[in-house]
Amino acid sequence: AQSVTQLDSQVPVFEEAPVELRCNYSSSVSVYLFWYVQYPNQGLQLLLKYLSGSTLVKGINGFEAEFNKSQTSFHLRKPSVHISDTAEYFCAVSPSGGYQKVTFGTGTKLQVIP
Amino acid sequence: DAGVIQSPRHEVTEMGQEVTLRCKPISGHDYLFWYRQTMMRGLELLIYFNNNVPIDDSGMPEDRFSAKMPNASFSTLKIQPSEPRDSAVYFCASTPQEFTGNTIYFGEGSWLTVV
Numbered sequence: 001a002q003s004v005t006q007l008d009s010q011v012p013v014f015e016e017a018p019v020e021l022r023c024n025y026s027s028s029v030s031v032y033l034f035w036y037v038q039y040p041n042q043g044l045q046l047l048l049k050y051l052s053g054s055t056l057v058k059g060i061n062g063f064e065a066e067f068n069k070s071q072t073s074f075h076l077r078k079p080s081v082h083i084s085d086t087a088e089y090f091c092a093v094s095p096s097g098g099y100q101k102v103t104f105g106t107g108t109k110l111q112v113i114p
Numbered sequence: 115d116a117g118v119i120q121s122p123r124h125e126v127t128e129m130g131q132e133v134t135l136r137c138k139p140i141s142g143h144d145y146l147f148w149y150r151q152t153m154m155r156g157l158e159l160l161i162y163f164n165n166n167v168p169i170d171d172s173g174m175p176e177d178r179f180s181a182k183m184p185n186a187s188f189s190t191l192k193i194q195p196s197e198p199r200d201s202a203v204y205f206c207a208s209t210p211q212e213f214t215g216n217t218i219y220f221g222e223g224s225w226l227t228v229v
Contacts, residue, residue, distance in 0.1 A: 032215040043118070043205055043220030044157075051215045090157065094214040101170070102218060106156040 002027040004093050004105035012111045013081055021076040021108045023065075023091030030096040033074040035065055038088045038107070047089070050074065051096075061085065086112045116140070118221035120206050126227045132194040135224045137206030138187055147218065148181055148191050149205040157205075163189065164212075196228045 003026045013019045025031060032051050036044040048059025055067040065076045074091060091105040119138040127133055139146045147162040161171040166183045174181070178197070183189040193200055203223045209216040 034217075036218075036220075041222075043207075043222045044218075045220065046217045049215065049217065096214060102159075102214070104157045 002029075002031065002093050002095065002103050004091050004103055006091055006105035006108050008108050009106070010109045010111065012113055014113050015083055016080050018079050019077065019081050019085075019110065021089050021091075021110065023074045023076065023105060025072050025074065025091070025093045027072075027093060027095065031093045032096055033065075033067060034092040034094070034102070035059065035063070035074070035076050036090045036092060036104075038090065040087070044090060047076070081110070081112050083112050083114060085110060118206055118208055118219055120204075120221035120224050122224055123222065124225045124227075126229065127196055129197055129228055130195045131228075132192065133196045133200075133226060133228075135191040135204050135206075135226070137189045137191070137221060139189070139206070139208035140210075140219055141187065143208035143210045143219070144212070145209045146183060146189050147205075147207040147209075148189070149207060149220075151203045151205060151223070152201075160191070193226075196226075198228045201227050 005024045034049045035047040037047050038044045047063050048057045050057045050067045058064045063078050067074050088107045088109045090107045092102050094102040121136045144165050148160040151157045160173045161181045163183045181191045203225050205220050205223045207218045207220045209218045
């Protein structure tokens, strides 16, 4: 079984400030990790994912995330946020083998303040 | 390329009525998922199909919910009878092949309100 924890349900941040959205996971097997973003009234879309290789993953819109196996974390970061980054962000995990089953976190709402 | 297409986008119905949500996955995608999103429970996987066959329906809340995929380009999620607690956003999503590292492509959702 696997699980994902996003400790922060809401994160307010001023425009042009840096932001970090936290994600921790639990799994008994190797995993793939994902960040999805949901803009208001839309479906989720992929920001970035970690499959293997470099632990620092770069995604769209200037976001990046770092996989830390020892801390079972996959935190999302952006050095300078924009108003358009206001959205809900979901961390997700899937087993690296076996059948297709992705577990999503409860989401973090990022509110960028002008 | 067209993404995952869902209909209706919004539906308001009275308690007890039948609700049918529809989905057209991305062409060539072998996996189709139905998710439900609520404030209280977040994003829940209801059921998923592989090559039109239901693989895991353990997330379907109760017998009032049913899902079908008669062919590779169409799926329905039906609620009969509907109840106010079914009010939620229902997402259909698809992904190609079995690789669990694949991106899941979501539709824009069907916003259901049961009054």
